Amino acid sequence: MKVQLHKAHPWHGISIGANSPEIITSFIEMVPADHIKYEIDKASGYRKVDRPQKFSNIIPALYGFIPQTYCGEFVAERANERTNRISIIGDGDPLDICVLTERNITSGDIIVEAIPIGGFRMIDKNEADDKIIAVMAKDEIYSKWKDILDCPEPLINRLRHYFLTYKNIPGESEAVVEITETYGREEAHEVIRRSVKDYNKHFKSFMDLGI
Numbered sequence: 001m002k003v004q005l006h007k008a009h010p011w012h013g014i015s016i017g018a019n020s021p022e023i024i025t026s027f028i029e030m031v032p033a034d035h036i037k038y039e040i041d042k043a044s045g046y047r048k049v050d051r052p053q054k055f056s057n058i059i060p061a062l063y064g065f066i067p068q069t070y071c072g073e074f075v076a077e078r079a080n081e082r083t084n085r086i087s088i089i090g091d092g093d094p095l096d097i098c099v100l101t102e103r104n105i106t107s108g109d110i111i112v113e114a115i116p117i118g119g120f121r122m123i124d125k126n127e128a129d130d131k132i133i134a135v136m137a138k139d140e141i142y143s144k145w146k147d148i149l150d151c152p153e154p155l156i157n158r159l160r161h162y163f164l165t166y167k168n169i170p171g172e173s174e175a176v177v178e179i180t181e182t183y184g185r186e187e188a189h190e191v192i193r194r195s196v197k198d199y200n201k202h203f204k205s206f207m208d209l210g211i
Helices: 073-083 153-165 185-208
Strands: 024-030 036-040 047-052 062-065 096-100 110-124 131-136 177-184
Touching: 024 036, 024 096, 073 110, 073 177, 073 185, 096 110, 110 153, 110 185, 131 153, 131 185, 153 177, 177 185
Parallel strands: 096 131
Antiparallel strands: 024 062, 024 110, 036 047, 062 096, 110 131, 110 177
């Protein structure tokens, strides 16, 4: 068994998985019990406190990102195609993912094998900020779901509500983000492939050089 002596950077040092996009590795930053918004510090790879959750919004699933992905030109191109727009750009972050499981996982900073079944095409201030929806591989209940159409509608609505409101300030009527499309497994695979293509365009040469 090959042992790694140093902790890998969660974004750059962990493989997306040999069977991507059907089965992917995901890095979990937050769990439903968190009342603090955590995210990865891009420079160091350590999880950091982004901000306390301002209001009562609680993420209803495991939440994190897909390693070695990037929301750049190719992801933005798809968003423009599907929304009939021309001005959307990538948000410059790894591709976000929500992982559904019936297990009570209480801490983040872990990796989870996940099966994408769909996603939200979310636009945040004119930036593509897709949220892939997946089920945890080998989950006794949720791994039976193969497409977002298999999910109970209230569960998808709960996820939609979280992402549509988690940045809102009470009393302000203007929406901060919008979800233009809820898509299924095949489109999720397309977005993941594009995010890998974006990653390779922006980072692959540096990774190959060990920079």
